[in-house]
Structure formats: structure tokens, C-alpha cells
Amino acid sequence: MKKDSVLSLVGIAKKAGKIAAGEFQTENAVKSGKASLVIISEEASENTKKKFRNMCTFYEVPAFFYGTKEELGAAIGCEFRASLAVLDPGLSEAIEKQIGSKRDGGYEYGENKSS
Numbered sequence: 001m002k003k004d005s006v007l008s009l010v011g012i013a014k015k016a017g018k019i020a021a022g023e024f025q026t027e028n029a030v031k032s033g034k035a036s037l038v039i040i041s042e043e044a045s046e047n048t049k050k051k052f053r054n055m056c057t058f059y060e061v062p063a064f065f066y067g068t069k070e071e072l073g074a075a076i077g078c079e080f081r082a083s084l085a086v087l088d089p090g091l092s093e094a095i096e097k098q099i100g101s102k103r104d105g106g107y108e109y110g111e112n113k114s115s
Contacts, residue, residue: 006066007075007096009091010039010084014076018088021076023048026083035085036092038063038102041088044082054068061085062092064099 013019020029030052031036040052042065049056049065056063066072069080086092 002016002054004067004071006027009044009095009098010072010086013086013088013091013095016088016091018086018091020085020087021077021078021081021083023083026052026085027055029085029087030055033059034087035059035061036089037061037086037095039066039084039086041067041069041082043069048082062110065098066099067085073099080102084109 010019014021020026020035023037026035026038030038038052038056040049040063042051052063054101055061067075070080072084073079073081086095
């Protein structure tokens with residue numbers, strides 16, 4: 001697996017205890033206002049993608065489709081993960097910048113940019 005700055009930052013967030021992983025924990029983090037950023041695997045089912053896209057838009061949490069289930073899982077020391085939430089605003093911002101630099105802004109839902 002190639003070294004990936006986004007996945008490295010996700011790993012750092014995990015070590016800091018600032019990750020909610022898996023569909024149930026990710027959903028709880030978003031709904032409770034703890035999530036600063038959500039990452040959904042590009043391999044997630046259309047149903048899962050739609051669910052998180054709608055939820056993140058409603059709760060104004062930036063969400064990105066990034067990586068495979070295996071890559072996301074490996075980044076946090078699990079086998080597979082289709083979704084995860086980053087709970088730290090600083091780490092979320094760093095991850096968002098990395099995703100943006102990798103692909104012209106990524107796929108983002110839930111515009112919570114302060115104007």
C-alpha cells in the first residue's frame with residue numbers, strides 16, 4: 001500500500017482517540033454534533049453513500065468519498081470500514097486540505113464554511 005497523507009492523518013486521529021468508525025458510530029457522531037468530518041469509502045454501497053450524504057448535508061458536516069474499505073480499515077487498525085467520522089476539528093481541517101489537494105476539492109457535502 002502506498003503512503004497516503006490522508007490515511008496517515010486518519011491514523012493519527014485514531015491514535016488520539018478522535019475517530020468514530022463504522023456506520024453506527026459514525027451516524028451517532030454526526031447526529032450528536034461531535035463529527036467534524038466524515039469519510040465514506042468509495043466502495044460503500046449506494047444506499048450507505050446516500051444515507052451519509054443526506055445526513056451530513058442536514059447536519060452541516062463535510063463529507064468525502066475516499067479510499068477503499070480496506071484502506072480506511074487499515075488506517076485505523078481494523079479489517080474493513082465503509083465509514084468513519086473524525087472528531088477533532090484541527091485534524092479534520094488537515095484531512096480536508098489533503099483530500100482537496102488530491103482531487104480538486106473532492107466530493108463534499110454539507111457546506112459548513114464560515115462566511
